């Protein structure tokens with residue numbers, strides 16, 4: 025569904041989830057996933073080094089041997105959330121058949137990855153999604169959510185439980201959580217992408233992807249410099265393209281994760 029959710033196709037979502045969750049549940053049936061251990065078990069060597077600003081992580085294939093380079097200059101520490109995610113992302117380039125085969129055949133250059141759902145490139149998004157599924161396997165995630173009422177705290181708790189970032193956790197929640205949510209990523213007052221649970225009530229943003237609506241928490245962050253770290257009330261008409269007048273005042277909640285020029289909005293109906 026590229027018009028609505030151009031983040032990934034539904035097919036990618038299903039296949040990558042099965043692949044990554046299967047790997048995690050095999051190696052780590054309980055507890056937090058260690059992507060480094062998975063690399064070792066698959067004979068993928070790795071190194072952590074200082075590679076200036078050139079990439080976060082990189083998977084290289086030489087003589088059919090795979091090696092992961094991790095850039096500590098950008099990732100700070102080997103066990104940070106971001107490093108774990110990047111390592112898992114590089115594993116995605118290995119475990120997703122098309123990516124690995126292209127590397128083995130020398131068809132594609134090694135991926136210089138900037139991870140964290142910022143890339144427009146499909147292979148990068150697939151690897152990002154793989155990383156979130158690997159770090160947060162489906163069964164345990166769903167078990168944690170079971171019968172809990174959704175609020176932002178759930179994303180926070182799941183992120184801690186799995187050693188994943190809140191943005192990766194929110195995206196994971198979109199696909200397998202127990203309450204419909206939408207996630208909108210904007211950069212410099214522009215919407216880069218948005219994604220929602222399949223049963224989220226509204227499918228279209230107020231101005232599509234052309235313009236970030238002003239009367240939203242994200243809009244006020246960019247336009248007024250208003251930085252709010254709590255959950256705020258918004259109305260359906262603030263964010264969405266409303267077809268029926270009686271839907272305009274439906275109350276929603278928005279919780280934003282703001283950082284410099286980035287803003288990730290998590291939006292849900294109570």
Ligand SMILES: [Zn+2]
Pocket residue numbers: 113114117135136137138147148151
């Ligand atoms: Zn990559």
